Amino acid sequence: AAHDLAEGARQGNGMCLQNVAWLMCKGEGGIRRSYTGALKLFHESLKDTHLEHQTGTFPFRSLYAIGCMHLTGRGTIMDIKEAVRWFEKATRVPGGHQLAGALHLLQMLGNMMGGMVETQRENDKRYGSFSAELGKLSEAEYPKTYGEVVDFAKKFGIDFTPPLPPKARA
Numbered sequence: 001a002a003h004d005l006a007e008g009a010r011q012g013n014g015m016c017l018q019n020v021a022w023l024m025c026k027g028e029g030g031i032r033r034s035y036t037g038a039l040k041l042f043h044e045s046l047k048d049t050h051l052e053h054q055t056g057t058f059p060f061r062s063l064y065a066i067g068c069m070h071l072t073g074r075g076t077i078m079d080i081k082e083a084v085r086w087f088e089k090a091t092r093v094p095g096g097h098q099l100a101g102a103l104h105l106l107q108m109l110g111n112m113m114g115g116m117v118e119t120q121r122e123n124d125k126r127y128g129s130f131s132a133e134l135g136k137l138s139e140a141e142y143p144k145t146y147g148e149v150v151d152f153a154k155k156f157g158i159d160f161t162p163p164l165p166p167k168a169r170a
Contacts, residue, residue, distance in 0.1 A: 005029075009041070014048030017041050018062045025065070025074075035075030042066050063090035064099070077121060123158075130156040 008016030020031065021041035027033030042062045067086035069075045076082075090096045130153055134142075143149040150160045 012044075012048055014045040014062070015058050017045035017048070018058060018065075021045065021062070021065065035069065037075075039066065039069050039075035042069075060090050060093050060095035063087075063093065063096075077124060126156045126158055130158055 005016050005019055009020045018041070021038040023029040023031045024034050024038040024041065042065050045062045046059055063086055067083045067090060070077075070079050070086060071083035072078065087099050087102075091099050133156070134152065137143075143152050153160060
């Protein structure tokens with residue numbers, strides 16, 4: 001069965017792609033867990049427009065999964081507004097009526113958190129640059145103390161909060 005599922009996915013069958021993506025999210029069926037890979041497969045599954053494959057809860061499950069991944073930050077950056085966008089799409093396909101009630105609450109959350117998403121994206125970019133440059137350093141250049149790491153991070157706009165002394169933590 002797993003072989004047939006994988007073969008169907010290779011041929012672009014949306015249901016097969018969706019099922020492989022679910023297995024990938026769980027790390028089951030002999031498939032290594034990868035949220036980024038699963039997100040890619042869920043998107044890919046939606047490209048299958050053959051009506052004979054769009055039965056039951058497909059494409060609802062793929063749309064819903066993409067929304068959940070944006071909501072939780074698995075495989076992508078956490079972004080409630082983007083999650084709401086995918087959940088809205090899910091409400092317009094068979095099975096989507098289940099989401100209609102919760103969608104309003106998610107829209108309100110998305111409006112409240114809009115600025116946080118942009119800040120997180122900027123922080124992710126800075127940290128990505130910091131990590132990449134840190135990986136290029138030789139052993140001799142690599143920071144050996146907390147202070148050296150802090151100084152190196154400042155070059156990328158990253159500001160570490162200094163650790164509290166033991167008495168201040170109590």
